[in-house]
Amino acid sequence: MKLELENRRDSIxxxxxxxxxxxxxxxxxxxxxxxxxxxxxxxxxxxxREVRTTDALQGPAKRVLLLGxxxxxxxxxxxxxxxxxxxxxxxxxxxxxxxxLWVDPEVESKVGGAESAGQALAEGALMGAYSFQECKSKxxxxxxxxxxxxxxxxxxxxxxxxxxxxxxxxxxxxxxQDLPANLMRPRDLVARARSLAMRNGRIRxxxxxxxxxxxxxxxxxxxxxxxxxxxxxxxxLVHRPRRKAQARIALVGKxxxxxxxxISLKPAAKMEEMKYDMSGGxxxxxxxxxxxxxxxxxELHGVIAATENLPDGRANKPGDVVRAMNxxxxxxxxxxxxxxxxxxxxxxxxxxxxxxDAIIDVATLTGAVITALGHELSGVLxxxxxxxxxxxxxxxxxxxxxxxxxxxxxxxxxxxSKVADLKNINAGQGAGSSAAAAFLSHxxxxxxxxHLDIAGSAWGADERDYQGxxxxxxxxxxxxxxxxxxxx
Numbered sequence: 499m500k501l502e503l504e505n506r507r508d509s510i511x512x513x514x515x516x517x518x519x520x521x522x523x524x525x526x527x528x529x530x531x532x533x534x535x536x537x538x539x540x541x542x543x544x545x546x547r548e549v550r551t552t553d554a555l556q557g558p559a560k561r562v563l564l565l566g567x568x569x570x571x572x573x574x575x576x577x578x579x580x581x582x583x584x585x586x587x588x589x590x591x592x593x594x595x596x597x598x599l600w601v602d603p604e605v606e607s608k609v610g611g612a613e614s615a616g617q618a619l620a621e622g623a624l625m626g627a628y629s630f631q632e633c634k635s636k637x638x639x640x641x642x643x644x645x646x647x648x649x650x651x652x653x654x655x656x657x658x659x660x661x662x663x664x665x666x667x668x669x670x671x672x673x674x675q676d677l678p679a680n681l682m683r684p685r686d687l688v689a690r691a692r693s694l695a696m697r698n699g700r701i702r703x704x705x706x707x708x709x710x711x712x713x714x715x716x717x718x719x720x721x722x723x724x725x726x727x728x729x730x731x732x733x734x735l736v737h738r739p740r741r742k743a744q745a746r747i748a749l750v751g752k753x754x755x756x757x758x759x760x761i762s763l764k765p766a767a768k769m770e771e772m773k774y775d776m777s778g779g780x781x782x783x784x785x786x787x788x789x790x791x792x793x794x795x796x797e798l799h800g801v802i803a804a805t806e807n808l809p810d811g812r813a814n815k816p817g818d819v820v821r822a823m824n825x826x827x828x829x830x831x832x833x834x835x836x837x838x839x840x841x842x843x844x845x846x847x848x849x850x851x852x853x854x855d856a857i858i859d860v861a862t863l864t865g866a867v868i869t870a871l872g873h874e875l876s877g878v879l880x881x882x883x884x885x886x887x888x889x890x891x892x893x894x895x896x897x898x899x900x901x902x903x904x905x906x907x908x909x910x911x912x913x914x915s916k917v918a919d920l921k922n923i924n925a926g927q928g929a930g931s932s933a934a935a936a937f938l939s940h941x942x943x944x945x946x947x948x949h950l951d952i953a954g955s956a957w958g959a960d961e962r963d964y965q966g967x968x969x970x971x972x973x974x975x976x977x978x979x980x981x982x983x984x985x986x
Contacts, residue, residue: 499586499627499642501620503658506600506648509558513646514594516559517585519605520544521567527602529648532557538564546577547963549588559598563588573608576897576962578618583626583964586645590627593641599623601649612650613657619647620661621668621976625964628669630676663791664979668972671777671784675957675970679756679773684731684804687753687779691733691802694783698790700740706732716843717821718828722836723805725760725813730805732844735782736798737789743797744986748854749978750844752837752861753779753804760807760833761815774970775837777956778860779804781974788979794986799852803840807833819918823847826940827918835922837863838937845941856885856946858981859938860974861953866930868954871901876955876973879905879935880948889948892981897962898973900950904929909936950974 510516510529520526522544528534538552546568554562565581565588567573582599589597599619606615623645631637647658674682674690688705695701711720711732723730733753754775758764764772779802786800814820814833821827823846828839841859848857867877876893878886878900886902893900909932915921920940924933935949955973965971 499624499640500644501623501662502644502646503616503655504646504648505651510598510648511558513559513596513598515561515563515589515592515596516554516598516600517563517565517588518600519565519567519581519602521604522569526564529557529600532559532562534562544568546572547581547584551592561592567605570608573605575609575614575618575895578605578609578615579622579625579897580963582619582622586623586626586642587963589645590640590642595641595643597642597645599645599647601647601654603650606650606654612654616647616649616654616657617661617664619649620658621665622964623647624662624665625668628672630673630969632673632677660792663788664976667784667788667979668975670787671780671972671975672970674780674783675774675777675972677773679806682773682776683728683755684753684806685729687755687776687783687802687804688731688733690783691735694735694786700737700790701786702736704734706734714847715821715823716847718823718839719803719805719843721814721818721820721830722807722839725808725810726806728806732847733800733802733804735786735800737786738797739795740793741795744795745855746797746799746852748799748801748848748852748857749782749785750841750848750857750859751779751782751800751802752776752841752863753802754837754840755804755806757807757836758809760813760836761809762832762834763809764834771957774957775862776804777862777952777970778974780970781860781972781978784972784975785978792979792983794982796982796986799848799854801844801848803844805840807836822941824941826920829915829918829921831921831925832923837861838922838934841938842941845938849942849945854945856882857942858889858948858950858978860950862956863951864931864934864953867951870903870931871954873954873959875899875901877901877903877931877951878948879903879932881939881942882946882948885946885948888985889950889977889981892977892984896976896980898955898977903931905932905935905939909933910939913937913940
């Protein structure tokens with residue numbers, strides 16, 4: 499679907515389908531020259547997500563859909579994103595080829611202005627149009643080829659253009675998430691990273707193979723990879739801005755393209771969902787998909803530890819001791835707590851080789867975060883309260899909500915082992931998400947650091963029109979881009 503941005507003062511070209519947003523208790527304002535039956539307007543109440551479709555009596559559109567905004571006081575950017583998604587889905591169900599979405603000035607004013615509205619509408623429209631068809635023998639071809647957003651001039655266009663970039667980045671990440679593990683292997687993550695670099699000269703990619711990781715002493719990461727025939731890679735992307743960089747930031751993603759749990763084998767039920775254990779890596783690649791068109795004043799590094807966690811004769815065994823890149827020895831008490839092992843070396847690599855001003859890691863790390871927060875929030879922990887606060891604010895703006903969880907010295911003490919320096923679980927002591935972050939904290943010594951646990955929010959979220967259900971959500975892409983844009 500091609501998304502276009504127009505000034506609402508301009509004449510509307512012929513369309514199959516025109517969507518007009520209306521507040522509860524108010525008569526919706528139609529564009530000049532558009533007329534519908536009086537009964538259609540009078541029977542429309544404007545409740546949130548209410549849909550009323552009618553034929554146009556006059557004007558450039560064949561059909562008009564009245565879409566409810568709800569009460570004016572309740573309108574926010576999240577509702578705007580949802581309604582944009584619902585608009586394109588309604589047009590698709592109606593087999594329309596061209597959609598127009600008319601945005602009244604009052605809508606823009608309620609959500610912070612035309613620029614904010616344009617961005618939210620563009621994001622919602624593109625995300626709402628996403629449909630994973632790559633594994634179908636007969637892919638379903640979309641009817642909707644063009645969608646036009648009509649809003650308030652240059653600010654609306656500016657926000658809409660940014661929303662297109664961010665929406666496309668989210669969809670890119672979701673496409674990676676939704677691929678099955680036989681089509682999205684560590685080598686495939688490398689190929690996708692390299693394709694981003696080929697599209698834009700400002701991105702550079704280096705893929706460290708097992709031999710290179712061995713020379714760096716990444717015994718924790720490589721121990722997880724031993725059980726798979728698929729070779730592991732540490733993927734390092736770099737994007738440098740056109741102007742002088744204000745800061746150097748590292749984004750670290752967990753890239754387990756399949757996680758069976760290793761010798762500590764997971765239950766068979768829903769194991770197919772473990773293709774989503776690379777969602778942190780997908781989020782990092784999604785950010786890099788957007789960076790060349792946003793021109794942010796940061797030197798951005800993306801580090802993805804990509805492998806599989808499977809059981810075979812060479813796999814980690816419970817009780818094994820491995821050595822991380824910084825020399826720390828780790829007793830592997832549970833091979834299904836593998837994400838923290840691969841992240842340990844990725845974090846040490848990021849701090850030592852990149853020397854960033856801040857590190858943010860993104861990982862589907864613990865089932866405990868689902869118990870604590872469900873599927874609608876991600877957990878955030880780390881060493882820098884200011885960085886955590888900035889990420890929480892970005893989450894509120896983007897609708898990718900974060901909830902700070904505690905990270906205490908006691909949690910760090912719980913991760914000490916009698917056999918080695920650390921153990922990879924804190925069996926019997928609870929606070930699983932805090933324990934995982936406490937383990938990771940031993941591998942970031944000096945750098946401002948935040949950890950995002952997205953195990954609940956990466957898939958299986960509630961239906962929000964633009965995402966939800968069993969598929970990937972692309973969580974982390976809009977959050978991190980929102981954080982970066984706010985910081986710029």
